[in-house]
Amino acid sequence: MKPAAFDYYRPRTRREAIEVLIEVGEDARIVAGGQSLMAVLNMRLSQPRALVDIAAIDELRYIERRDGYLAIGAATTQAELLEYDFLADDVPLLAESLPWVGHFQTRNRGTVCGSIAHADPSAELPLCLATLGGEVVLETRRGRTRRIAGGDFFQGILTTERRPDELITEVRFPLKQEHHIYRFQEVAMRHGDFAIVALAADIGEREIQFGVGGVADRPIVRCLSRDDDLAEALNVLAWSLDAQNDAHASAAYRRHLVREMGRRLLAGETTEEEAADVYPSR
Amino acid sequence: MYIRHDDRHQVTLTLNGSERSAHAESRTQLCDFLRHQLGVTGTHVGCEHGVCGACTVIVDGRATRSCLMLAVQAEGRRVETVESLGEMEGLDDLQRAFRDHHALQCGFCTAGILMSCHEFLRRIPDPSEGEVRDMLSGHLCRCTGYTGIVQAVLAVARRRQNHREEEQ
Ligand code: FES
Ligand code: FES
Numbered sequence: 001m002k003p004a005a006f007d008y009y010r011p012r013t014r015r016e017a018i019e020v021l022i023e024v025g026e027d028a029r030i031v032a033g034g035q036s037l038m039a040v041l042n043m044r045l046s047q048p049r050a051l052v053d054i055a056a057i058d059e060l061r062y063i064e065r066r067d068g069y070l071a072i073g074a075a076t077t078q079a080e081l082l083e084y085d086f087l088a089d090d091v092p093l094l095a096e097s098l099p100w101v102g103h104f105q106t107r108n109r110g111t112v113c114g115s116i117a118h119a120d121p122s123a124e125l126p127l128c129l130a131t132l133g134g135e136v137v138l139e140t141r142r143g144r145t146r147r148i149a150g151g152d153f154f155q156g157i158l159t160t161e162r163r164p165d166e167l168i169t170e171v172r173f174p175l176k177q178e179h180h181i182y183r184f185q186e187v188a189m190r191h192g193d194f195a196i197v198a199l200a201a202d203i204g205e206r207e208i209q210f211g212v213g214g215v216a217d218r219p220i221v222r223c224l225s226r227d228d229d230l231a232e233a234l235n236v237l238a239w240s241l242d243a244q245n246d247a248h249a250s251a252a253y254r255r256h257l258v259r260e261m262g263r264r265l266l267a268g269e270t271t272e273e274e275a276a277d278v279y280p281s282r
Numbered sequence: 283m284y285i286r287h288d289d290r291h292q293v294t295l296t297l298n299g300s301e302r303s304a305h306a307e308s309r310t311q312l313c314d315f316l317r318h319q320l321g322v323t324g325t326h327v328g329c330e331h332g333v334c335g336a337c338t339v340i341v342d343g344r345a346t347r348s349c350l351m352l353a354v355q356a357e358g359r360r361v362e363t364v365e366s367l368g369e370m371e372g373l374d375d376l377q378r379a380f381r382d383h384h385a386l387q388c389g390f391c392t393a394g395i396l397m398s399c400h401e402f403l404r405r406i407p408d409p410s411e412g413e414v415r416d417m418l419s420g421h422l423c424r425c426t427g428y429t430g431i432v433q434a435v436l437a438v439a440r441r442r443q444n445h446r447e448e449e450q
Pocket of ligand 1: 326327328329330331332333334335336337338347348349350
């Protein structure tokens with residue numbers, strides 16, 4: 001279908017963008033790459049009065065190491081991040097998970113912050129942000145900013161902490177910690193589709209931050225101790241997520257994936273082929 | 283820039299090397315702008331929500347779904363469509379390989395797939411079969427089963443590689 005009519009704003013600075021948000025208020029939607037939002041508009045699931053396009057704001061297009069974080073501006077695309085030379089050194093979990101985000105044709109326009117802002121519960125980037133303990137930076141009038149921890153930012157399906165007069169200006173992923181191992185794995189119907197279950201792990205010397213996407217209404221992160229009985233911990237986690245049956249997979253299969261793919265992920269056994277043979281047990 | 287919802291805005295872009303210009307509403311998708319305003323109908327429109335890849339064109343050197351982009355967002359940019367491939371006299375090597383390997387049947391998906399392959403081979407001149415399949419995961423083809431497409435892309439990559447080696 002075609003989108004319903006909207007007023008279109010293309011500001012050149014973030015100050016300008018925020019002024020528009022303040023003026024138009026709740027009836028405005030922010031668009032950057034549009035790889036999720038344009039589909040929603042085309043299907044008329046949302047009919048905003050105004051669209052604020054931030055893709056042309058050059059000051060929001062950057063990838064910078066700063067204060068222990070990799071800071072990524074709101075206009076930076078997923079393809080640009082994937083092409084960043086130091087990604088595997090700086091944030092290895094992103095290097096592992098980004099190829100799973102959409103297809104190369106959508107990563108070419110889709111932004112990193114846009115995926116965070118959209119807050120699809122099965123999307124990879126929100127899962128990574130929550131697992132690593134990253135931050136979302138929001139700005140509103142008179143340069144006032146808020147920083148919200150990744151885990152608190154997601155409030156449910158397509159729902160976040162952002163207020164209508166705020167603009168996400170950047171997200172920050174913590175830089176790789178020494179002696180930590182980072183792993184990511186997912187099962188989807190087709191490579192690039194949204195995950196049926198996605199798992200991310202930040203494995204430290206004593207503790208593991210273990211994140212699950214695609215099951216609950218937002219990414220869920222649990223801290224596991226390496227001394228625990230991990231099989232038991234994964235089983236408890238799998239049952240705590242309130243998995244649902246839907247057109248793609250049963251709740252039981254989702255729990256199975258959390259347990260079995262989780263076990264392999266933590267044991268370092270999971271290659272893509274091995275993930276594929278978790279599949280037939282559905 | 284501000285465009286009121288019922289206004290028509292003059293959009294100027296570079297289409298396959300020449301400057302073109304026409305009017306568009308703020309909500310006009312790039313695919314419709316190309317087909318209806320500029321009259322280049324090689325780009326097909328399938329699902330209109332970013333799933334099938336039929337509408338793929340190249341914008342500023344990157345393969346893009348033109349149903350997820352607004353015409354006004356293409357202002358001032360370089361757009362390449364399937365019409366840019368080949369010459370008046372014939373097909374280019376990629377198109378020929380598609381024909382030779384039965385990589386198309388009805389052809390609905392083909393324009394988009396060709397544009398993706400075009401950018402993909404520019405970036406990755408010697409891809410593995412896995413990489414080709416990964417790139418194709420962004421497209422749906424209901425006819426071919428993809429095998430012919432994979433073979434066509436690999437064959438072109440090999441042939442171009444041989445050419446480069448001969449030239450050196
Ligand atoms: S028509 Fe654009 S992806 Fe299907
Ligand atoms: S050739 Fe018919 S859909 Fe691909």
